Amino acid sequence: MSSEIRVDEKLVQEIASLARLDLTEDETRVFVSQFKDILDYVSILNEVDTENVSPAYLSSSSKNAPREDVIEVSVPTEEFLANAPESKDDYVLIPRVHIEQ
Template structure:
């Protein structure tokens, strides 16, 4: 087994997800099956092979450091689940 139910719970916490006991069991089973499949990659010797993070070679994409128009505060808040008209409102954290 690659991943245990306890690890699934830990990963869920990292991902900010809740998992019910049933779900935990199912996820453990499914993730193990997928992780066992991807083990296939270990058939390949990749010593000295560079990583591809992007398929197209690009140099840094620079732009001028100039102020441009952006969304207004009102527009930015329009999709907020909760706002006071000036800020996003979240549960108390301190």
């Protein structure tokens, strides 16, 4: 797997941006080398023939047990907002989302 992938600072930075992580230059450098090690290590899975194997996503054999469409009591607004970094008039407040027009 890892053989085809070029792990470099550009890739690490692209991933960091997708993950909303603001990496320092030092962190980026360290990640490049650790990425290589780890991807190299997991490439051992290439040895395993999985041609006719279906993936096992779940840990239990259960199937979905939906609930009835019944209204339950909601949580008081102030309990929810108690954890909010900023709130006003019962809204959660954040710096303005940038909108291009």
